[in-house]
Amino acid sequence: MNGGRPVNVVAGPRWQKILERIPPPEGGRFYAVGGWSRDRILASLEGRAPSEEEKEIDLVADRGFFPWVETVFRALSGLIVGTPHVERDFLTARVDVLDEGEILRIDLAGFRSESYPRPGVLPRTRPGSFPEDSRRRDFPMNALYLEWDPTRKGFRRLLDPFGGERDLALRMVSLIRPEAFSEDPTRIFRWARLASRLRLTSSYELLLALRTAVKDPSLWHEVGGARVSGEMERLQREKDPLAAISLLFSSNAFASLTGGALARLSFQRKRRLGRWFSLRDSLEVGAKKDPYLVGASREMFYLALLAGLRRRIFEQVALAWGIGARFREGLAETLFRPSSWPGGQSYAGLLKESGGDGGHLWGLADRMDRGKLLDSLLRCGEEEIPLWKDYLFDGRRLPPLVSGKVLLGYPAISPEERRPILAEIRFRQRTGELKTPEDALHWLEKRVSGPE
Template sequence: MVNLRRALVSNPRLNRLLQRKEIKELVDVPLPKGSRIYLVGGYIRDFLLRRKSHDIDLAIEGDFDQIFSRFKKRISGKVVNYATFQTGTIVTDRLRLDFARTRKESYPTPGALPKVVPADIYEDLRRRDFTINAMAVRLKPPPLTFIDPYNGYQDLKRGWIRILHEESFRDDPTRIFRAYRYARRFSFAIEPETKSLIKRDLHFITRLTPERIINELDLIAEEKEWYRIIRDLKNISIYRLIADRPLIRRGRGVTERKLFLHAHLKLNILENGPITVSQLKSAKEIKRVERIVAELKRIKKRSACYRTLSRLEPTTIEMIKELYPELKTKIRQFKRDVLLKPLITGSDLLNLGLKPSPLFRRILDRIRVLQVDRKIRSKKEAMQLIGQWISS
């Protein structure tokens, strides 16, 4: 076990956390004998990566109901308590604190929801998805102690996404989606054995309900690198395993980004997955982009590529670049062409004695096409051509 207790205690960021009102009140709550409170999971990971996090996960070892009840009386915020599951949430204007009883999980069948029983912190960490999420800091009783039974800290330093045991993806296939989501978020690599187990257990994706798949896709849609994650999932052919699932249900609020994401994973979603009228505009946009992609694959002329890509938003162009690697060269050329300074402007045409009219736009567009195709390279050449057009 890696023990970073001294480093963590001396780190100013952790000290600042311990000075927060909510955490100080948590530490001040009297605990029943044998009880412990831990910071766990994503917050510890983000702290070690020096990333900001406003979500704090806390694990309680002992009498959950008694400790959570005491804590929610000491802090103002929105409280949600799921007593049956021994979990609870308190949301303040600065933080979201999620509480859960330390537990052990077992999976009756692949992809099924787990059966849960109370356990200690070590069993609780064992149930987690990846080593980088299986770390904890004991807040109470003192001393402050870092717990890392699966060497998550070493994997953070290596930049690896690694599962805890070889049955992990069989137990919970949603972890396959998460592996690629975390890999892109942190610019990490999926550890070789973990990648091999993804390939072995990919078919267990078919055991998931549509709702669980939707949830994972929605989480991916919120990621900054969402379109790269789509490409990664397509590369392992995950979309073939969900092609018969109606992933978008009538009445669900789906943003354009999410609809793009779903449609590109499941290409027939627009025909087989019913969508609401409010989503029709986005659906049409997806079909338009698909037509443009087909057009880009066919065209050879540089100016034709320029005209086609000019109709799209920059984020859509980036998505196409990631989803269709064969178009990267054309997109790279387009980005260079966009930066070309126009050889002539409307003022130049006025100086030639032309009056403003639709002809202005046609002349400017034609000169731009010749410039993009490298047929002309100077203002002098452009003005000579325009003079010839006018005289003829």
């Protein structure tokens, strides 16, 4: 294959050791492609060392795929964990290897050609040429082929048929062909993850193709809930999943999903997504006024809800994000332990059952009984309702996940202010000025809001 240009891209110590062990196919070459190559090219453009965080690499051979796979498995035999997997129908294989206590995944493939019998179904695959293999991909920056030279023990050249390196330099994502989203709608999720992770703008042609695709009422009919759920799981593993969600909302992709009658996205879940989205907006407004509100904690709270109100998933994501065990357990207790909230429900349960008002606690209480919430605040001890203690009265004590300043729309009440405020409320109750919990609530709202 002719063309390409010489390249000075390094694999990094971890992957260098593995690539040096992998032989080329007989009489041919293999290439690193996909996200691994894209991130290496981007690091080179930015003049920095490549990240060592990548746990996966895609390698593609230009010929003799199945014999090459067997050769690769033998070459890596001392490192392989589990059983390698070969998909003969799709001309792909997968093997996990152990490196310094961590599992790395290697995806192998041959040059392929794909055709879609109908939009949304999985493609039919057959052996193909380099032009066919590159054209079947989604974005030019995912069609960057780094040719490995076993003699030099490094990359020899870059094949860039659609200008992916230029897109990276411009911080822009574009499409290889306009029908890409219609062929495989799950590429919309990939676009959202990629654009948000790398903070890329989108080309006019991509946005036009996206707008056309999401208007098609049958867009998701052949995709099915299982594939959509898989894409949602991958989205939730992003460092900032909410940035990707924002793109899916603004592009009407979520509207097309729910309008496309995917049963797994029920009306209730759609409503919760909208409410959670509003909640993040309120947190961002608060963060503009108080820099301390900026941080992973607010994202963790929102993600806990997005993850389907499941404590196990919440804790897994918190662990992956490096949230300390003590704080992680505290968040989980606050969010999911029923006794933490008035009425014997968890906050997750309250949000699930109430329509809410942009995620604000008092708006949520409007659907229930605001008086009961305040009455519980006044009657219950600090140890019984840790959320009130830590967030309403001391928004700065813990990372301000749901601090009073944001969720209530009022300034957070400091610990110094807490006791005299409660004492004054109880005094006014005894004197008859505050006859009902609702009276106390109005007084508290006025007190913490300050003068007009």
